[in-house]
Amino acid sequence: MIRAAQSIIQRYTLPKRLSGESQDRNSLTRTAMASRRARLTSRPGWITSIITESRSLADELVNDTSVTGLQENTNRLRHYRLRGTPIDDQPLLTLATAAVIAAVRRSLSLNLFDVQIHAGLVVSQGAVAEMQTGEGKTLSGILPAYLHSLLGRGVHVATTTDYLAKRDCEKLSAVFASLGVTTGLLNPNASLLETQTAYQADVTYGPGHAFGFDYLRDRLVQQQHDRAPTGSATLAHLADRSRGNDRRQQGARQQESRQRGLHCAIVDEIDHVLIDDAISPLLLSSSSDGEAADANIHFAAKELATSLQQDVDFQMSPDRQKISLTSDGYDRIYSDCPMATHDHLARPWHEYVVLALRANRLFRRDVDYIVKDDTVQIVDTSTGRIYADRSWSDGLQQAVEAAEGVRITPETKSLASITRQRFYRMYGTLGGMSGTAANCKNEFAKVYGMPVQSIPTRLEPKRKLLPDVIVKTQEEKYAAIARDVKSIHQQNRPILIGTLNIAQSQHIAQLLCESGLRFELLNGTQDADEAAIIAAAGRCGAITVATNMAGRGTDIQLDEQAIQLGGLHVILVERHRLARVDRQLIGRCARCGDPGTATKYLSADDTLPSVIAPWIGRSIERNLGRSKRSTLEIERALRKEQQSQQKRAAETRMQLLKSDDKLQDLYMPTGRQTDPFGCCQL
Numbered sequence: 032m033i034r035a036a037q038s039i040i041q042r043y044t045l046p047k048r049l050s051g052e053s054q055d056r057n058s059l060t061r062t063a064m065a066s067r068r069a070r071l072t073s074r075p076g077w078i079t080s081i082i083t084e085s086r087s088l089a090d091e092l093v094n095d096t097s098v099t100g101l102q103e104n105t106n107r108l109r110h111y112r113l114r115g116t117p118i119d120d121q122p123l124l125t126l127a128t129a130a131v132i133a134a135v136r137r138s139l140s141l142n143l144f145d146v147q148i149h150a151g152l153v154v155s156q157g158a159v160a161e162m163q164t165g166e167g168k169t170l171s172g173i174l175p176a177y178l179h180s181l182l183g184r185g186v187h188v189a190t191t192t193d194y195l196a197k198r199d200c201e202k203l204s205a206v207f208a209s210l211g212v213t214t215g216l217l218n219p220n221a222s223l224l225e226t227q228t229a230y231q232a233d234v235t236y237g238p239g240h241a242f243g244f245d246y247l248r249d250r251l252v253q254q255q256h257d258r259a260p261t262g263s264a265t266l267a268h269l270a271d272r273s274r275g276n277d278r279r280q281q282g283a284r285q286q287e288s289r290q291r292g293l294h295c296a297i298v299d300e301i302d303h304v305l306i307d308d309a310i311s312p313l314l315l316s317s318s319s320d321g322e323a324a325d326a327n328i329h330f331a332a333k334e335l336a337t338s339l340q341q342d343v344d345f346q347m348s349p350d351r352q353k354i355s356l357t358s359d360g361y362d363r364i365y366s367d368c369p370m371a372t373h374d375h376l377a378r379p380w381h382e383y384v385v386l387a388l389r390a391n392r393l394f395r396r397d398v399d400y401i402v403k404d405d406t407v408q409i410v411d412t413s414t415g416r417i418y419a420d421r422s423w424s425d426g427l428q429q430a431v432e433a434a435e436g437v438r439i440t441p442e443t444k445s446l447a448s449i450t451r452q453r454f455y456r457m458y459g460t461l462g463g464m465s466g467t468a469a470n471c472k473n474e475f476a477k478v479y480g481m482p483v484q485s486i487p488t489r490l491e492p493k494r495k496l497l498p499d500v501i502v503k504t505q506e507e508k509y510a511a512i513a514r515d516v517k518s519i520h521q522q523n524r525p526i527l528i529g530t531l532n533i534a535q536s537q538h539i540a541q542l543l544c545e546s547g548l549r550f551e552l553l554n555g556t557q558d559a560d561e562a563a564i565i566a567a568a569g570r571c572g573a574i575t576v577a578t579n580m581a582g583r584g585t586d587i588q589l590d591e592q593a594i595q596l597g598g599l600h601v602i603l604v605e606r607h608r609l610a611r612v613d614r615q616l617i618g619r620c621a622r623c624g625d626p627g628t629a630t631k632y633l634s635a636d637d638t639l640p641s642v643i644a645p646w647i648g649r650s651i652e653r654n655l656g657r658s659k660r661s662t663l664e665i666e667r668a669l670r671k672e673q674q675s676q677q678k679r680a681a682e683t684r685m686q687l688l689k690s691d692d693k694l695q696d697l698y699m700p701t702g703r704q705t706d707p708f709g710c711c712q713l
């Protein structure tokens with residue numbers, strides 16, 4: 032095997048060293064970098080020849096049954112790479128690809144598809160590979176992670192949630208181990224030492240935000256050391272030496288640091304991690320126990336807010352995103368109000384009232400948050416996850432707590448913050464994959480200097496989108512869903528009912544109970560075993576009701592009979608503002624060559640057509656049932672609105688990035704600082 036590696040290296044004259052990645056970053060503009068990567072990734076002949084050659088080499092590697100064979104090969108590639116061989120070097124790519132094919136075959140008994148290798152090569156060059164849902168992106172991430180781990184500086188593999196990070200790490204660690212590459216997993220409950228151990232591994236898995244928060248924590252440690260009085264480090268060092276602690280105490284800063292630098296990040300579901308999530312910055316804060324000093328003020332504001340009248344005392348923006356007081360409202364809340372001059376005011380009195388109005392009018396229980404164990408816990412609607420350790424900033428959390436009548440926690444103190452855009456741009460190499468990246472192409476190029484390349488599908492897709500069901504009221508919609516579920520269930524096919532929020536999932540669950548149908552509910556509020564529910568969701572006759580917890584990234588595997596019967600049927604109970612989230616949910620069916628169907632439901636009083644784009648709701652009311660053409664027009668209007676929502680979100684992110692460019696990437700507030708973006712904090 033080593034001979035095979037040697038011979039292929041010799042077959043190519045070693046190319047003159049291209050400028051290293053770090054040099055690239057410094058000397059080339061982002062645009063130039065993007066076009067270089069575009070050149071690298073748009074040479075189909077080059078990809079094809081690597082695939083062909085590596086396949087035959089992989090056969091040799093697989094036939095070599097010695098335990099250390101693949102690991103020796105990795106050592107060889109490490110030397111080759113450390114000699115300055117660039118990441119686009121063809122022999123390097125061919126040998127690494129062959130090793131990965133062989134390792135996957137040995138450890139998982141799977142043969143990597145050409146499209147998976149293609150995507151892996153694209154990602155390894157710092158680009159985004161768009162590969163349709165269910166085509167096998169998880170395995171595509173092995174090759175780029177392996178290639179970049181060869182320098183020994185650590186590769187971070189980021190994805191959307193802790194659950195997916197754990198799943199992928201557990202699934203792929205055997206493949207990496209057979210290659211002689213170590214893996215680590217970021218665990219939200221881990222100690223400092225455990226986190227450091229995870230980062231010491233060649234490849235570290237974790238949710239996208241965790242890498243950013245650990246970076247902020249390291250920066251805080253570094254700042255504390257930097258702020259220590261001049262000479263104190265030397266004095267401490269001398270004292271340690273005199274105590275014989277020299278080695279142990281050396282580099283205390285490094286000992287407290289978690290990360291080893293930001294060498295390379297491979298991001299799965301990259302449009303979620305780098306685009307959707309980037310709407311709010313990462314904000315690290317410290318919390319304290321007990322009750323907030325201004326708890327009574329929040330309760331008083333809540334009482335007053337419930338007596339205020341819309342369009343008289345306050346106004347709400349048409350999209351229900353903002354609330355502001357009118358001048359009458361302003362006068363009213365300040366007239367004869369003892370709270371306005373209270374000793375514990377942390378902000379002007381009217382701000383408390385606006386917060387209370389927002390909590391009361393804009394935030395919904397079981398949609399934006401849940402109340403559990405007498406605490407308010409935030410729900411991330413696009414992943415369906417509940418984050419018990421996060422809170423809203425600038426008094427909003429407390430206003431929601433007051434609205435729910437639970438204990439008002441003290442406001443957290445901001446310690447450090449960074450936008451996700453800025454954080455991910457610091458990586459020496461950044462690449463990733465998603466099933467829905469193409470329509471964020473411009474943002475990837477502009478913000479991250481990354482081109483997006485679409486990977487052809489391996490097989491003709493067997494997914495069948497059934498005609499949309501459009502009705503006037505939610506009542507009609509739920510009745511139609513119940514009929515749909517009954518008829519598909521009679522065929523014994525598995526069904527996934529995807530809801531936008533927890534409240535909706537509970538409503539569907541109640542309907543199914545009334546119909547006497549057995550089902551599983553996955554919405555984060557039960558102590559259900561998520562992996563077990565997903566494992567059972569593809570069996571014949573299974574009905575699963577789930578929030579977006581079963582969306583993006585979830586792999587529902589079908590049993591043989593379910594495949595014969597037509598595969599999984601997905602029901603979209605309501606449209607998301609972003610079409611990509613809908614497409615991800617639909618992507619749970621017809622994966623990897625299996626058959627499957629999906630139906631989207633829409634009623635005029637759903638949030639998107641009634642609140643966000645009311646003209647669509649009116650159009651449904653007016654035109655529904657008139658002709659097939661009118662239905663198509665409603666559909667077109669909806670798609671257009673989803674596009675403009677995406678555009679608006681992109682503009683907000685660009686604005687955020689511009690403001691961030693003006694600020695330092697880290698701030699240490701001395702007093703209260705307003706978080707301009709209303710972000711979640713940890």
Ligand SMILES: Nc1ncnc2c1ncn2[C@@H]1O[C@H](COP(=O)(O)OP(=O)(O)OP(=O)(O)O)[C@@H](O)[C@H]1O
Pocket residue numbers: 141142143144147162163164165166167168169170465466583584585586588618619622623
């Ligand atoms: N080379 C392969 N041979 C056989 N099965 C494979 C192969 N690669 C992936 N699969 C299977 O295909 C299914 C889908 O894979 P995976 O979950 O990685 O898809 P995905 O592209 O990440 O989907 P999504 O976009 O929804 O996250 C899994 O059940 C996986 O085991």
